[in-house]
Amino acid sequence: MDESTLWGLVHAERAALAEDLAGLNQTQWDAGSLCTEFTVREVVAHLTAGASLGPARWMAGVIRCRFDFDAMVAYRLAQQLGADHNETLERFRRAVTSTTKAPIPVAAVLGEVIVHGEDIRRPLGIRRDYPIATLTRVAEYFHRSNTTVPSGRRARGLRLSATDGPFSAGAPDGAPVSGGTLALIMAMAGRSAYGAELTGAGVAAITGTE
Numbered sequence: 001m002d003e004s005t006l007w008g009l010v011h012a013e014r015a016a017l018a019e020d021l022a023g024l025n026q027t028q029w030d031a032g033s034l035c036t037e038f039t040v041r042e043v044v045a046h047l048t049a050g051a052s053l054g055p056a057r058w059m060a061g062v063i064r065c066r067f068d069f070d071a072m073v074a075y076r077l078a079q080q081l082g083a084d085h086n087e088t089l090e091r092f093r094r095a096v097t098s099t100t101k102a103p104i105p106v107a108a109v110l111g112e113v114i115v116h117g118e119d120i121r122r123p124l125g126i127r128r129d130y131p132i133a134t135l136t137r138v139a140e141y142f143h144r145s146n147t148t149v150p151s152g153r154r155a156r157g158l159r160l161s162a163t164d165g166p167f168s169a170g171a172p173d174g175a176p177v178s179g180g181t182l183a184l185i186m187a188m189a190g191r192s193a194y195g196a197e198l199t200g201a202g203v204a205a206i207t208g209t210e
Contacts, residue, residue, distance in 0.1 A: 006107060006109075011097050013134065018089070020120075020126050021089050029088075033123060045077045047092060047116055048095045050112060051100055053100065104147055108147045111148065111149075111189070114130070114138050132165040136166055136167045143160065152188075154188050157175070159171055163179055165181045174202065175201040177206050188206065
């Protein structure tokens with residue numbers, strides 16, 4: 001896919017997430033997410049921050065936080081929280097069609113929206129029927145990359161195959177892992193909660209539960 005097509009997928013996923021967020025109550029906004037350090041509201045602010053930082057501002061934050069990337073994430077997240085969850089959501093809505101990003105591939109931005117969207121939806125019991133083409137693109141990227149999460153390292157030496165789409169990758173003689181494309185993505189992203197949706201001898205390896 002070219003960048004224009006990938007940005008279209010990013011914008012569609014952001015818009016879908018904004019729609020899901022619109023119906024949340026205060027308790028849900030304050031709930032924990034699968035990104036265990038953050039509440040639902042904080043994950044949304046983190047996504048807004050990511051859509052608001054070009055290379056120059058991103059590097060300025062890195063320098064300001066003395067190359068402590070966790071500190072930089074917290075710093076930028078705090079900038080986007082707003083006074084309450086309504087403002088948090090409004091800021092995210094304004095970022096839906098943004099093409100601003102840190103110096104990372106657009107495919108990584110798409111992966112971030114998918115993973116953090118699930119970080120929010122899964123604990124709240126919200127289900128999204130993702131387009132399989134979108135999920136397949138993210139799975140392919142995650143399998144070969146360690147840009148934002150060590151997804152490629154988690155999948156190393158394994159043979160991955162989706163049961164709901166065309167994604168298939170990995171060593172022919174590797175320990176097999178099969179399941180839905182979303183579950184494979186989330187496992188590569190380090191979300192062990194999705195391990196129950198996978199089968200095969202390599203599940204413990206990809207979920208870090210060996």
